[in-house]
Structure formats: structure tokens, C-alpha cells
Amino acid sequence: MASFHARSNSLPSRQHPLTSQIEENLNRLRSSQSASTSSSLGQQLNGVQDLHEHVDMLLQLPSTQQALSQEQQRKCVEELLDGSLMILDVCNIAKDALLQTKECTQELQSILRRRRGVEGLASEVRKYLTSRKAVKKAICKALKNLKHFENKQSTSSCEVTSILRGIEAVTCNVLESLLSFVSGPESESKLSRFNLVSKLMHQKKVASDEDEENEIANAEATMRxxxxxxxxxxVENLQNELQNSEACIQDLEEGLESLFRRMIKARVTVLNILNC
Known part of the structure; x- marks a missing residue:
């Protein structure tokens, strides 16, 4: 009796080296601790950028395009596209938050350079703190959207879409860490028992501790x-803190913009695959 073998429309049974590299990078990012410093956050942003660069190469493979173009995978792929759109929106909120904080930081630095005394300076600092409240409000909303999205994520039996789901989840985690970092530790625990003075003392005490370093939060605490x-x-201490905060923001902006461009590129590629 003749035997018939069904041809698989998914990735080949032998795993592609690129797929192995992506899974290795995914596992490394999953096992890493939540980013709480500008340096560790920068490393995670770089890691996610590398993931999306590998995704672009994965999406160019004929086997990948074949798997994603299958009718039974269409719903899952469309969900991934919806997810990527939401994540891009969160990226834009993060970019706006960084830009607004940077502009206020630069403006306050300019005022500090022009003025020799403290007269009227407190009102300018209060303007900065008021702008930060608006930034934190937008970040809080974005974090809620991320949490809601993560809770709705489903699994996939297809190897390609499963990998893309994993990258989507890791990207959400890194963006969540970024938003929490920009917002500052006080937004993470509104029921903190420490007052502003004790917070400042604590920040100084752990300044050498990498796990507690947050240049943006330090500048804000000094202003308060x-x-x-x-x-x-x-005033001199405030100038130093603002310089550190601006440098930190600049690094995060560059990493986020690079990630944003890679995500746009991957999204366009998937759309083209669906429309073929």
C-alpha cells in the first residue's frame, strides 16, 4: 500500500540558524532583570533592536513568507499587526515624554546659566515639575494600555508567529521598563512612606548602587x-543633575528611535506578505 506524506507549509523541521539565534536572544532578554538604570535599560533597548533586526532577516526567508501567507494563519498575523500598531503608539508616547522632559531640562539649564542668584528660580523649577506631571499622566495611561494588551495576548501553534509573539512580549516588557524609568520611582509606589527629603537622602546614599540610579528622577528630586x-x-548640584539627566535622555531617545524604525520596517514587510 502506497504511503502518502503531507507536505508541511510551516518552517522546515530542521531549524534555521537565524531562528535559533532569535530564540537564544529572546531567552537572554527574558532571563535578564527588569531594567532599573539608564545603562541596563540601554542594554535592553539594544537587545530588542538586535531582535527586530533578526526579525527583518527572518521575514525575508521564503519559508517564513510561506508560513505567514497561509489562510489559517491570517487571523494570528492580523493580531500581530494590531499589536505592533499599539506598541508603535506606546513608542510615540515614550518619545514624546522624553522630548518634553529634555526640552524642559534644556530650558531650565539655560535659565540657570543666565541667573546668578536664586530669585525667581523657584518658579521656573515649579514649571518644570508641572510639566513632569503631564508627562507622568501620559505615561500612566500608556502603561495601563500595555498591561491590558499583555493580558490579552494569545499563543500560536505556528513556529513563525510564535517567535513573533515572543518578540512582541519582550518588546512590551522593555517599553514598560522605559516608561517606568522616565516617570520615576514615585509613580511606581504612590503609597511610599518616604517624604521628599528622605527620598533625596536615599538617592544620594545609593548613588553608587547601579540598581537604584535614575538620572531623571535624581534631577527631579533635587529640584523638589x-x-x-x-x-x-x-544650584550647582541642580546644574550637574540636569546635565546628567539630559545626557541620559539623549541616549534613551536614540535607542528608542532606532527600535521604532526597525519595528516600522518589520510591520511593512508583514503587510506586504499578507497582500501578496
Whole structure:
């Protein structure tokens, strides 16, 4: 009796080296601790960028395009496209938050360079703090959207879409860490028992501890301390903190913009595969 073998329309049974590399990078990012410093966050952004670069190469493979173009995978692929659109929206919110914080930081630095005393400076610092409230409000909304999206994620039996799901989840985690970092630690625990003074003392105490370093939050804490005291001695410290914050923001902006471009490219490729 003749035997008939069904031809698989998914990836070949022998795993492609590119797929193995992606899964290895995915596992590395999954096992890494949540980014809580600018340096660790930068490393995670670079890791996700590398993932999306590999995704672009994966999407060029004929076997990948064949798997994604199957009718039974269409719903899953469309869900991935919807997810990528939501993640891109979150990226835009993060970019806006960084840009607004950077512009306010630069403006305050300019004012500090022009003024020799503290007269009127407290009101300018308060303007910065007010702008940060608006930034944090937008970030809080974006974080809620991310959490809601993560809770709705489904699994896939197709190897290609399963890999894309994994990359989507890791990207969400890194963006969540980024947004939390930009917003600052006080937004993570509104029921904190520490007042502003004790927070500032704690931040100074752990300045050498990489796991607690947050240049944006440090600058904000110093500003709050200055508003309370209006002590001229704090001005130099404030200038240093603002410089550190601006440098940190610049690095995060570059990493986020690079990730954004790679995600756009992958999305366009998937759309082209569906429309073929």
C-alpha cells in the first residue's frame, strides 16, 4: 500500500540558524532583570533592536513568507499587526515624554546659566515639575494600555508567529521598563512612606548602587529639594543633575528611535506578505 506524506507549509523541521539565534536572544532578554538604570535599560533597548533586526532577516526567508501567507494563519498575523500598531503608539508616547522632559531640562539649564542668584528660580523649577506631571499622566495611561494588551495576548501553534509573539512580549516588557524609568520611582509606589527629603537622602546614599540610579528622577528630586529650601548651595548640584539627566535622555531617545524604525520596517514587510 502506497504511503502518502503531507507536505508541511510551516518552517522546515530542521531549524534555521537565524531562528535559533532569535530564540537564544529572546531567552537572554527574558532571563535578564527588569531594567532599573539608564545603562541596563540601554542594554535592553539594544537587545530588542538586535531582535527586530533578526526579525527583518527572518521575514525575508521564503519559508517564513510561506508560513505567514497561509489562510489559517491570517487571523494570528492580523493580531500581530494590531499589536505592533499599539506598541508603535506606546513608542510615540515614550518619545514624546522624553522630548518634553529634555526640552524642559534644556530650558531650565539655560535659565540657570543666565541667573546668578536664586530669585525667581523657584518658579521656573515649579514649571518644570508641572510639566513632569503631564508627562507622568501620559505615561500612566500608556502603561495601563500595555498591561491590558499583555493580558490579552494569545499563543500560536505556528513556529513563525510564535517567535513573533515572543518578540512582541519582550518588546512590551522593555517599553514598560522605559516608561517606568522616565516617570520615576514615585509613580511606581504612590503609597511610599518616604517624604521628599528622605527620598533625596536615599538617592544620594545609593548613588553608587547601579540598581537604584535614575538620572531623571535624581534631577527631579533635587529640584523638589531646592523648591523647599531655595538655598543657593543647591544650584550647582541642580546644574550637574540636569546635565546628567539630559545626557541620559539623549541616549534613551536614540535607542528608542532606532527600535521604532526597525519595528516600522518589520510591520511593512508583514503587510506586504499578507497582500501578496
Amino acid at each position: 529639594s531646592f523648591v523647599k529650601s531655595e538655598n543657593i548651595k543647591h
